[in-house]
Amino acid sequence: MLSIFQTQKFTLLNLAIILIYACCLLLTNPLSAEGKKIQFSLTNHHGESVTEKDFLGSWLLVFFGYSHCPDICPMNLSIISDTLERLGNKGAKVQPLFITLDPARDTEAKLLPFLSHFHERLLGLTGTQKQIQDVAESFFVRYKLSPEKNRDYYLIDHTAATYLVDDSGQGLAIFHHNTPSEEIASTINSYVASRSSTK
Numbered sequence: 001m002l003s004i005f006q007t008q009k010f011t012l013l014n015l016a017i018i019l020i021y022a023c024c025l026l027l028t029n030p031l032s033a034e035g036k037k038i039q040f041s042l043t044n045h046h047g048e049s050v051t052e053k054d055f056l057g058s059w060l061l062v063f064f065g066y067s068h069c070p071d072i073c074p075m076n077l078s079i080i081s082d083t084l085e086r087l088g089n090k091g092a093k094v095q096p097l098f099i100t101l102d103p104a105r106d107t108e109a110k111l112l113p114f115l116s117h118f119h120e121r122l123l124g125l126t127g128t129q130k131q132i133q134d135v136a137e138s139f140f141v142r143y144k145l146s147p148e149k150n151r152d153y154y155l156i157d158h159t160a161a162t163y164l165v166d167d168s169g170q171g172l173a174i175f176h177h178n179t180p181s182e183e184i185a186s187t188i189n190s191y192v193a194s195r196s197s198t199k
Contacts, residue, residue, distance in 0.1 A: 036171045040135040042099070045111040045124035052169050058095040059188065060165035064141045064158060066102035067114040072160050072177065074117070080162060081119035082181035087188065093167070094188060096122045101143045101158050103132050139163055139171070164188065166195070 038060075041051045061080050065073030077098060084091040096119060100106035103126050106114075111124035126132075136143060143158035160177035162184070172191060175184050 036138070038138055038165050038169055038171055040099075040125075040131070040138060042125040042127040042131055042135065043108060045108045045115060045126070047108050050125065055095055055097075055165075056169055057167050059093055059167050059192065060163075061094055061096045061184075061188075062099060062139065062163040062165060063097070063161075064099045064101055064136060064139065064143070065160075066100050066156050066158075067106050067110060068102065068153075069156070076160065076162060076177060077118045077122065079179070079181050079184070081122065083184045083188070084119050084121065086181055086185040090189065090192065093192065097125055098122055099125045099132070099135060101132060101136065101141075101156055103127055103129060164191070166191065 039052050041049070044050050061083065063073070063076050063080060065076070067073075080096050084094060084096060087094060098111075098115065100111065106124075106126050108124075108126060111126060115122050115124050127135075141159045141161075143156055146155040146157060148154035162175040162179070163171060164173040164175070164184075164187070166172045173187060175187075
């Protein structure tokens with residue numbers, strides 16, 4: 001039979017587990033930006049200022065992350081790269097974007113070598129903390145820095161999803177972490193074909 005102290009300890013442990021689980025859900029179950037006009041003002045990894053208007057006419061595949069990410073980000077960027085390969089010539093209509101959630105470390109100069117590991121057309125975007133917060137909110141992306149003591153090394157918990165934005169700048173679909181490239185490519189082809197048939 002458990003003592004009162006043991007029971008309280010057990011209850012607190014359960015509550016802690018529930019809270020941790022809830023936080024994980026908060027970051028891994030993204031909200032959809034479907035139907036929402038996307039807006040941002042950022043700087044690409046070539047040092048050029050860009051806004052959503054610069055991409056009108058192109059379909060966007062957008063992923064939020066950071067270059068020091070140990071696994072989730074490289075995995076999803078590889079999936080995006082494979083998706084573009086599967087699309088073939090149709091992939092020319094799609095612009096992949098990697099928006100950093102870590103502007104303190106992910107400067108234009110730091111993004112360039114990181115992005116070289118993925119598709120050649122992948123464009124990295126960074127900005128001020130405020131600009132990153134604004135664009136993250138626009139996509140309903142949640143993120144938070146881990147409480148590390150080392151200021152130069154820290155992890156970021158963040159929504160792991162890839163967003164599809166249509167050629168008019170409107171959020172269209174969301175692909176959860178680890179969605180196969182075949183499924184993403186098929187979905188894009190369907191949307192593009194449907195849009196073309198209505199014009």
